[in-house]
Amino acid sequence: MKTMIQMNNxxxxxxxxxxAVHALNNLSLEIQEGEMTAIMGASGSGKSTLMNIIGLLDEPTSGDYQLNEIDVKTYSAKKKAQCRNATFGFVVQDFALINEYTVKQNIEIPFTYTADKKLKEDKDKIIRNTLEQLGILNKINVAASKLSGGQRQRVAIARALVCNPDIILADEPTGALDTKTSKEIIDIFSQLNEQGKTIIIITHDPKIASYCKKIIEISDGKIISNQNETSN
Ligand SMILES: Nc1ncnc2c1ncn2[C@@H]1O[C@H](COP(=O)(O)OP(=O)(O)O)[C@@H](O)[C@H]1O
Ligand SMILES: [Mg+2]
Incomplete structure (x- = not known):
């Protein structure tokens, strides 16, 4: 298996x-291609800080981060932005959709940032296929403000997927949803994982974490447990 994410100290x-707030303290972790990992911890434990560093949205104060075996410190700002766009799809708790935009307009946004010409050419087809896979193709021309929470999160997942990232990073993706809808959303992540996506879900909900094959628990910016289904 290929190591995608390797963090040391x-x-x-x-x-x-x-x-000064020490949000992460000497944290080391490894994530392999194709894994579905939950990062758990109480509020303030450093989960979002970790996700922002993994997703190249922020830099650590110290320590090493190798993404696909490349030390990210060697990247220029431009290279880093390209790498972020090509590697990661982000999903957040409050969906971060533009309410006045239709579903299609919301999902078109990442195509503005991709350097991949083929993706741009195939935009309409990709959007339709992705919405169909997520069961909301019938909402394509509906304004985001008109959708339920579960539908909004499906749109946000579609937006994270269309540029075909290697890794989906989801920060409390079910935090604003009821139990039944949360289960539907986690089932979507499981399906994507079965299709080969590497998935990292940040959650404080043990039920959501239990659907992941690997659970990393953090407290005060440190890993306190690291469980892998296959190793125990
Ligand atoms: N931009 C910031 N400036 C100062 N402190 C921050 C900032 N972001 C997070 N923190 C602090 O860092 C710690 C970890 O926060 P965060 O990573 O958001 O935790 P979580 O996502 O687990 O709730 C908290 O004590 C929080 O208050
Ligand atoms: Mg957080």
Whole structure:
């Protein structure tokens, strides 16, 4: 198996002096291609900070991060942005959709950032196929504001998927959903994982985490347990 993410002794400190917050403390982890991992921890434990560093949205204060065997410190800002767009699809708790836009317009957004000409050419077909896979093709021309929470999260997942990322990073993707809808959303992630996507889901819900093959638990910016279904 290929190691996609390798972090060694990552620290992240916000602020300085007396007001310094040590959000991540010497955190090390490894994620292989094709894994479906849950990162669990209480509020304030450092989950979002970790996700932002994994997704190249933020930099650690110290420590090493190798993404696909390349030290991300060697990237220029431009290369890093390209790598972020090509590698990651982001899904967040509050969906981050533009309400006045239709489903299609929301999903078109990532195509503006991709350098891949083939993706741009196939845009309409990709959008339709993805919406069909997620069961919301009939909503393609509906304004995002008119959708239910579960439908909104499906749109957000479609938006994360259309540029064919290697890794889906989801930060509390079911945090705003009821139990039944949460299960439907986690089933979508499981399906995507079976199709080969590497998936990282941040959650504080043990039920959601139980659907993942690997569970990493963090507390005060440190890993306190790392369980792999296949190894126990
Ligand atoms: N931009 C920031 N500036 C200062 N402190 C921050 C910032 N972002 C997060 N923190 C602090 O870092 C710690 C970890 O936060 P976060 O990663 O958001 O945790 P979680 O996602 O697990 O709730 C918390 O104490 C939080 O208050
Ligand atoms: Mg968070």
């Amino acid at each position: 990552i620290c992240k400190t916000y602020g300085t002096g007396e007001s």
